[in-house]
Amino acid sequence: MTIRVNNPATGEFIEEVKIQSKEEVKQAIKECYEGFNDWSRLDAHERSRLLSKWSDKIQENKNSIAEVMTKENGKPLHESLGEVDYATSYIDWYAEEAKRIYGRTIPANSESKRIIVSHQPIGLVAAITPWNFPAAMMTRKAAPALAAGCTFIVKPAAETPLTAIRIIELAYEAGIPKSAIQYVNGSGRVIGGLFTDSDYIRKITFTGSTPVGKSLIKDSAETMKHVTMELGGHAPLIVAEDADLDFAVNQTIGTKFRNAGQTCVCANRLIIHENIVDAFSAKLKEEVEKLVVGNGMEEGTDIGPIINKKGYEKIVEQVKDAVAKGAEVLVGDKYDEDHENEAYFIHPTVLKHVTDDMDIMHEETFGPVAPITTFKTLEEAVEIANNTEYGLAAYFFTNDYRTGTYLHDHLDFGIVGWNDGGPSAAHAPFGGMKESGLGREGGIEGIEPYLETKYLSIGQL
Numbered sequence: 082m083t084i085r086v087n088n089p090a091t092g093e094f095i096e097e098v099k100i101q102s103k104e105e106v107k108q109a110i111k112e113c114y115e116g117f118n119d120w121s122r123l124d125a126h127e128r129s130r131l132l133s134k135w136s137d138k139i140q141e142n143k144n145s146i147a148e149v150m151t152k153e154n155g156k157p158l159h160e161s162l163g164e165v166d167y168a169t170s171y172i173d174w175y176a177e178e179a180k181r182i183y184g185r186t187i188p189a190n191s192e193s194k195r196i197i198v199s200h201q202p203i204g205l206v207a208a209i210t211p212w213n214f215p216a217a218m219m220t221r222k223a224a225p226a227l228a229a230g231c232t233f234i235v236k237p238a239a240e241t242p243l244t245a246i247r248i249i250e251l252a253y254e255a256g257i258p259k260s261a262i263q264y265v266n267g268s269g270r271v272i273g274g275l276f277t278d279s280d281y282i283r284k285i286t287f288t289g290s291t292p293v294g295k296s297l298i299k300d301s302a303e304t305m306k307h308v309t310m311e312l313g314g315h316a317p318l319i320v321a322e323d324a325d326l327d328f329a330v331n332q333t334i335g336t337k338f339r340n341a342g343q344t345c346v347c348a349n350r351l352i353i354h355e356n357i358v359d360a361f362s363a364k365l366k367e368e369v370e371k372l373v374v375g376n377g378m379e380e381g382t383d384i385g386p387i388i389n390k391k392g393y394e395k396i397v398e399q400v401k402d403a404v405a406k407g408a409e410v411l412v413g414d415k416y417d418e419d420h421e422n423e424a425y426f427i428h429p430t431v432l433k434h435v436t437d438d439m440d441i442m443h444e445e446t447f448g449p450v451a452p453i454t455t456f457k458t459l460e461e462a463v464e465i466a467n468n469t470e471y472g473l474a475a476y477f478f479t480n481d482y483r484t485g486t487y488l489h490d491h492l493d494f495g496i497v498g499w500n501d502g503g504p505s506a507a508h509a510p511f512g513g514m515k516e517s518g519l520g521r522e523g524g525i526e527g528i529e530p531y532l533e534t535k536y537l538s539i540g541q542l
């Protein structure tokens with residue numbers, strides 16, 4: 082059995098990938114479990130050196146990895162090149178953090194006692210990753226796991242396994258043993274079940290949709306596994322009356338239309354002060370009209386295809402629903418469908434006069450559609466923004482420190498960009514509140530979920 086990987090921009094066949102049988106997946110899990118003894122005992126400086134070599138190997142192969150990524154995912158080549166850098170930034174960061182897993186001593190309540198707290202790796206970690214960032218979503222998990230001394234097994238998304246495979250093969254070239262990191266391919270449901278059932282695996286780390294995340298948490302309870310969940314988002318982007326409009330529009334384009342809007346932190350609801358909504362909308366329309374839709378391998382492309390028909394249909398439905406309920410199309414609402422080759426493109430779309438009864442205000446869009454709604458008071462802006470079960474990212478634009486601090490304090494989101502449409506960074510804790518997930522990836526917080534805390538109490542000194 083194999084997965085046939087096709088280019089979502091053209092339908093062109095790229096490569097075939099073997100699907101592991103259940104027995105083969107179990108064997109891979111066992112190998113990584115047995116590898117834990119050696120990998121966790123390797124000194125932190127050596128683990129750090131190996132991670133740095135891995136990062137160097139990926140950078141040496143940056144162009145070919147980016148090309149594979151664009152072919153299997155569809156994103157423009159310049160975005161894939163950027164993602165390779167973003168992916169290695171996590172390896173570089175955690176190569177350093179490997180050497181900084183400090184413990185502490187606690188003053189005891191008796192002269193004859195000493196209390197020492199230390200950390201140890203939790204064991205074998207299993208990861209399941211999505212197709213929208215096939216390199217970075219994997220290294221964001223593998224790097225802290227390996228740095229902490231855990232071993233790691235990953236199942237990449239069926240649409241985009243090739244990038245992950247290339248990157249892991251480079252880990253072997255860098256000297257990281259196969260018993261420390263492996264990949265398996267196949268159905269998420271089947272392999273997810275094997276991961277959650279396994280007594281060898283101590284942690285599941287997942288990036289993907291909220292319903293799958295919830296079922297993985299439930300299934301992990303049986304063996305009391307640790308979990309980190311990076312799930313869906315429905316980011317608000319608020320523009321206050323005093324904001325620098327050119328800058329706000331420029332940042333909105335980046336955060337809304339990158340990866341054809343198929344990102345979990347993508348601005349999904351533009352909440353604009355009523356006094357500037359016309360000026361903002363006109364500027365946004367002007368900039369959106371310049372975006373070029375096409376094959377990500379072609380120079381000048383800004384917006385690639387939607388990953389598959391299911392994703393495409395969901396976006397089209399949301400636009401139809403909004404228009405039927407009174408939204409005005411400022412630009413877009415234009416589609417290129419090539420059913421024969423399974424290639425689906427949506428031209429970047431801006432909708433005005435969007436209201437709370439429209440699906441687009443409540444469901445993740447995962448596409449290049451920007452719905453605009455308005456607010457009068459900051460309280461109202463916060464109420465609209467927080468009116469979602471998600472809590473991943475939020476953005477706002479203002480140069481007034483009182484507006485900024487008010488919005489920061491009242492928005493229920495794990496990542497907040499103030500005059501910043503691209504806050505994500507390897508050195509900062511990325512993650513969501515509410516149904517957007519559990520735990521953080523990146524920063525010093527990102528290695529903690531791979532560590533157990535142990536304290537030693539020495540008596541009779």
Ligand code: NAP
Binds near residue numbers: 312
């Ligand atoms: P998805 O359906 O949840 O798939 C993600 C991964 O989970 C894939 O590897 C998939 O494997 C696997 N999977 C599917 N069903 C499974 C099951 N029952 N048990 C175990 N694994 C299963 O999500 P998607 O629609 O592809 O990805 C987009 C979602 O990811 C969005 O909701 C987005 O917001 C979220 N996301 C979140 C972040 C973040 O950091 N918070 C980042 C990126 C994306 P198959 O490919 O075999 O189906």
